[in-house]
Amino acid sequence: MAVGRGTGAIASLIRNIGIMAHIDAGKTTTTERMLYYSGYTRALGDVDDGDTVTDFMAQERERGITIQSAAVTFDWKGYRINLIDTPGHVDFTVEVERSLRVLDGAVAVFDASAGVEAQTLTVWRQADKHHIPRICFLNKMDKNGASFTYAVDSIKEKLKTKPLLLQLPIGEAKTFKGLVDIVTKEQIIWNPASSLDDGKVFEQKPVTETDDPELLKDVRDARNALIEQVADLDDEFAELVLGNFSENFDFLPADKLQSAVRRVTLAQKAVPVFCGSALKNKGVQPLLDAVTMYLPAPNECSYDFLPWYKDDLCALAFKVLHDKQRGPLVFIRIYSGTMKPQSAVYNINKNCTERMSRLLLPFADQQIEIPSLMAGNIALTVGLKQSATGDTIVSSKASAVAAARRAGREVGRKPGCNSEVESLLLAGVEIPEPVFFCTIELSSVSKQPDLDNALNCLQREDPSLKVRIDPDTGQTILCGMGELHIEIIHDRIKREYGIETYLGPLQIAYRETILDSVQATDTLDRTIGDKRHLVTTQLGVRPWAGERSSVTPVIEYADNFMEPLQKDIQEAIENGINSSYLQGPLLGFPVQDIAVTVYSMTMHSETSLTMISACVSRCMQKALKKASKQLLEPLMNLEITVSEDLLSAVLGDLAQRRGSIQEIQSRQDNKVVVAAVPLAEMMGYSTVLRSLTSGSATFTLELASYQAMNIQEQNALLQKRSGLV
Numbered sequence: 001m002a003v004g005r006g007t008g009a010i011a012s013l014i015r016n017i018g019i020m021a022h023i024d025a026g027k028t029t030t031t032e033r034m035l036y037y038s039g040y041t042r043a044l045g046d047v048d049d050g051d052t053v054t055d056f057m058a059q060e061r062e063r064g065i066t067i068q069s070a071a072v073t074f075d076w077k078g079y080r081i082n083l084i085d086t087p088g089h090v091d092f093t094v095e096v097e098r099s100l101r102v103l104d105g106a107v108a109v110f111d112a113s114a115g116v117e118a119q120t121l122t123v124w125r126q127a128d129k130h131h132i133p134r135i136c137f138l139n140k141m142d143k144n145g146a147s148f149t150y151a152v153d154s155i156k157e158k159l160k161t162k163p164l165l166l167q168l169p170i171g172e173a174k175t176f177k178g179l180v181d182i183v184t185k186e187q188i189i190w191n192p193a194s195s196l197d198d199g200k201v202f203e204q205k206p207v208t209e210t211d212d213p214e215l216l217k218d219v220r221d222a223r224n225a226l227i228e229q230v231a232d233l234d235d236e237f238a239e240l241v242l243g244n245f246s247e248n249f250d251f252l253p254a255d256k257l258q259s260a261v262r263r264v265t266l267a268q269k270a271v272p273v274f275c276g277s278a279l280k281n282k283g284v285q286p287l288l289d290a291v292t293m294y295l296p297a298p299n300e301c302s303y304d305f306l307p308w309y310k311d312d313l314c315a316l317a318f319k320v321l322h323d324k325q326r327g328p329l330v331f332i333r334i335y336s337g338t339m340k341p342q343s344a345v346y347n348i349n350k351n352c353t354e355r356m357s358r359l360l361l362p363f364a365d366q367q368i369e370i371p372s373l374m375a376g377n378i379a380l381t382v383g384l385k386q387s388a389t390g391d392t393i394v395s396s397k398a399s400a401v402a403a404a405r406r407a408g409r410e411v412g413r414k415p416g417c418n419s420e421v422e423s424l425l426l427a428g429v430e431i432p433e434p435v436f437f438c439t440i441e442l443s444s445v446s447k448q449p450d451l452d453n454a455l456n457c458l459q460r461e462d463p464s465l466k467v468r469i470d471p472d473t474g475q476t477i478l479c480g481m482g483e484l485h486i487e488i489i490h491d492r493i494k495r496e497y498g499i500e501t502y503l504g505p506l507q508i509a510y511r512e513t514i515l516d517s518v519q520a521t522d523t524l525d526r527t528i529g530d531k532r533h534l535v536t537t538q539l540g541v542r543p544w545a546g547e548r549s550s551v552t553p554v555i556e557y558a559d560n561f562m563e564p565l566q567k568d569i570q571e572a573i574e575n576g577i578n579s580s581y582l583q584g585p586l587l588g589f590p591v592q593d594i595a596v597t598v599y600s601m602t603m604h605s606e607t608s609l610t611m612i613s614a615c616v617s618r619c620m621q622k623a624l625k626k627a628s629k630q631l632l633e634p635l636m637n638l639e640i641t642v643s644e645d646l647l648s649a650v651l652g653d654l655a656q657r658r659g660s661i662q663e664i665q666s667r668q669d670n671k672v673v674v675a676a677v678p679l680a681e682m683m684g685y686s687t688v689l690r691s692l693t694s695g696s697a698t699f700t701l702e703l704a705s706y707q708a709m710n711i712q713e714q715n716a717l718l719q720k721r722s723g724l725v
């Protein structure tokens with residue numbers, strides 16, 4: 001194998017990239033081809049045969065979709081490429097967010113016959129949020145209906161970005177046979193005569209007047225347009241062009257244009273576009289060249305926190321896998337310093353020191369042992385037992401404290417308080433609230449400890465899975481992002497942990513809110529041992545109409561409230577508030593969009609902080625019960641792609657689901673319906689849509705907001721829940 005066994009690659013030769021796309025655009029196929037051409041696999045994997053390297057989990061093979069982000073390392077022409085395969089299904093956007101956090105650049109893969117599809121838009125926005133430079137790959141150029149121009153226009157319009165056409169296809173759909181590199185004016189034709197049609201052999205030669213005058217004209221026009229476009233975006237390049245080449249762009253050296261394209265790509269002013277057909281083995285090698293040429297190296301990315309660590313270790317755990325023999329395997333991205341096996345590291349989130357036994361380079365489901373690894377690399381560690389997805393890892397607590405000091409934070413104000421060090425955490429992954437939940441039951445109670453262990457492991461791997469115990473029934477509840485998400489968790493419990501479980505019916509995670517302002521007073525008086533805990537508090541709750549809906553309440557204090565307010569008492573009060581809004585008064589769902597004002601608090605000097613929290617929590621519950629209450633239901637953004645002849649059937653069905661149609665767009669021969677529909681109406685929708693359209697339509701579903709239910713629906717739900725109907 002070509003991977004070095006040293007300390008990993010030096011940062012300028014590393015590319016940490018991800019592939020992002022809509023479901024079925026061809027991420028897995030493209031990844032497989034990359035691994036093949038770089039020499040990592042000897043045979044071409046095929047998603048349709050279920051034998052790809054990156055989709056290594058059994059469920060992924062069966063379902064043909066990518067669920068887990070598997071990190072794969074390979075080398076291409078002297079560069080080390082760490083590739084994180086990001087999932088495309090909307091149930092797994094947390095996986096996408098998590099992998100985007102550790103990427104320096106991304107390749108967006110499109111189906112050239114469909115252009116920009118719903119999920120690409122979502123992931124594109126996430127990549128914008130993380131400021132990740134991108135290049136685009138228009139895949140499936142061989143497919144019926146593939147259109148380079150259509151796909152480029154759709155990138156321009158929908159993604160509101162400036163595509164830089166660095167290639168032109170030669171032929172389209174059935175006639176697609178190669179491409180032209182606009183920068184070098186060379187054509188690349190894959191060898192049809194090769195007996196093994198694996199795309200390894202291709203012919204690369206300049207486009208000439210004699211061979212194909214028409215193509216040469218197209219290439220010249222495209223190159224001139226590209227030069228003008230780049231000159232508009234990059235002053236250094238504009239000066240060069242105007243100074244020496246304004247008469248004739250033909251003489252402008254390719255490397256000058258490449259450097260300028262690189263600068264505008266890294267500055268995210270524009271996005272280079274490439275094309276090909278992964279399935280037909282065309283265009284992937286130039287795409288790999290483009291990854292090394294146009295996407296940034298780790299040392300070209302700036303991170304606010306780097307100066308705090310100087311050369312000390314700073315790393316982020318971005319993925320946990322559980323291995324039966326070796327225990328948890330934690331994927332780490334190293335931002336600064338060096339990592340060595342057989343050493344201790346400090347986890348800031350968990351405030352604990354852990355020992356790492358081995359350090360491995362990830363190659364899908366195989367790993368290669370390495371003696372140390374430098375900044376910029378991605379590695380797999382063995383031995384970390386506490387670390388979970390999203391944790392920040394440094395060399396020692398002392399190093400974290402030193403970094404906190406450099407960051408200008410005041411450390412050690414209060415003994416035992418870790419919060420200043422915690423503020424050094426690399427921004428964690430935002431986990432959206434789960435919209436579905438269901439009970440999970442065992443056939444035999446004796447297996448409960450095994451199930452608890454399995455759920456703990458699964459939660460460390462996947463923070464979007466939440467597990468809680470129903471306080472009334474004692475049942476274990478799984479909360480997840482979608483039907484498929486929960487189904488896959490269920491499947492994994494059986495396959496990976498050998499535990500047979502039954503799921504209760506899938507239910508929707510509603511929210512609650514209040515409609516008026518109310519106040520409540522409560523007193524708690526308890527004597528424990530020889531101490532009397534006596535506390536009285538008065539507080540008010542009111543609806544909060546802030547810009548964004550939020551489950552965490554806004555907390556305010558009345559003027560002159562206990563001045564000066566001691567920090568530990570304030571924490572106790574806020575703990576009390578925060579423990580009470582999660583169980584709303586109507587059906588026990590979290591209460592959102594409320595503001596709490598604490599008016600007064602009197603207490604006996606011996607009252608403990610726990611009793612203060614308990615009193616505040618009870619008082620909050622009392623106030624929430626007194627208020628007029630409202631149930632909120634998840635409203636989903638739905639996007640359906642359907643052929644024109646089946647459109648009316650789909651719309652007719654949507655009308656019965658309380659759906660409001662926002663837009664119907666045309667996408668080549670298809671219609672795209674954009675609608676908002678309550679989640680309650682979408683249970684089992686994939687089966688319904690499949691039968692309505694004989695499986696030809698596709699849809700994506702994403703949480704938009706929580707909306708108030710009307711009074712009839714609210715009453716019907718309350719009655720159903722209380723067993724009256």
Ligand SMILES: Nc1nc2c(ncn2[C@@H]2O[C@H](COP(=O)(O)OP(=O)(O)OP(=O)(O)O)[C@@H](O)[C@H]2O)c(=O)[nH]1
Nearest residue numbers: 023024025026027028029065066088140277278279
């Ligand atoms: N015609 C054509 N089909 C392709 C091409 N690339 C991939 N496909 C097919 O498209 C389907 C989806 O390909 P995948 O590589 O699994 O796509 P993916 O984006 O990884 O899919 P998810 O993991 O489900 O998100 C498969 O049937 C592939 O054979 C291509 O270049 N041309």
